[in-house]
Amino acid sequence: MSVAILREGDYLIAAILSDLTDKEVVELRGELIAMVGRYRSRGLVIDVSALDVIDSFVARALRSIVLTVRLRGAHTVIAGIQPDVAIALVQFRLNLGPLRAALDLDAARALLDQLTGGEAEDGR
């Protein structure tokens, strides 16, 4: 599997390490949604900094992960979208409004802290 999923406190961090097939994307979505519930995570970071290309299927899948995870009570931040990828993504004309993005993992965690109202920190 080319995705590393780590648990860190109330957050889950999924680092996509190489291009995924459509099937793997679907599997990843299922797994993340299940894990958010199992670990009662409040935030999810999907790190895509290793990806040079994100096609419209993956973009749609990311969007659907964000929306589903939100229904399960957690916020998602996509981290590390590369400049060329960002340009390609906006040209798909998908509604990427629900996607919150951050430059890297640090920024993503800061954004999650803000989105979850810092409760994650307080809970420890």
Add this chain to the structure above:
Amino acid sequence: MDREPDQPDPDEEQEREAHDDQEQTSHDADPLLQELVAYLREKRTELRELWARRISAADLLGVMSDEEIFSEATEVFDNYVDALESGSIENLETYARELSERIIPRGVETHEVLGIVLLLRDVLARELFAKYQRDSEHLNRILDAYEPAANRIAVTVGVSFVEERERVINEQQEAIRELSTPVLQIRERLLILPIIGVLDSQRARQLTQQLLGAIRDNRAAVVVIDITGVATIDRTVANHLVQAVEASRLMGASTIVTGLSPEVTQTLVDLDVDLSMMHTVGDLQGGLEEAERLAGYRGAGATDARRVET
């Protein structure tokens, strides 16, 4: 290997062929060129002096001193004769490009470069006329060999010169384009991108790319795009702007657009561009204040305001 029927010295030719009837490179097959190259080499000093004199007489290369002309002439002459001999114009192309690189900044014009090459061609042709005038048939054959080679050289030098000029022009255009959209960091993680002049699709695209690169390199959290200097905008460009804002967001930066003129705002509304993602502030000053607030900077005024709030 095809041999012309009117080859001179048939005995010698046959003998040579017998010795060495494997593949022959083209220049070996043309003893006439060999002959004239040898002759031109022999007269090298004289010919290039004559040529340099004619260059000065024709008022070409006015920006260069006589010594410079002579030393360039020597090199061009040698390269020219080499190219005649080998039939290969690659070295000459390289040389012509280098020469162009040296002389273009000094203001040498295209007609001068073509002029000197054609002068050399004429000087050499004259010399051949003078030598072979008694034997018109031989002269004709020599010219048959000389003219295509000489013309090809003239074309090569001309084309190399023009290509070099184009390369310089392209480089300058690239430089202007880059300078026209500076991405400036005015505080840590706060970028400002002033856009001045006409925005077209290509520039908008390039601008987006530069902006995203800068966001990554400076780890920017907030970007202020100021379009005070943009007088008009059309649908394509408006969409590019929206995409630039959206792409910046995907890289984790918030964008504030400032300085929309009355005309631009009206156009945007009339065109019904989706501006829901666009965070706009009236002027650059307001944009910067908003940006500092977003980026979490707290100047004296902001701190006071917070105290009042709490």
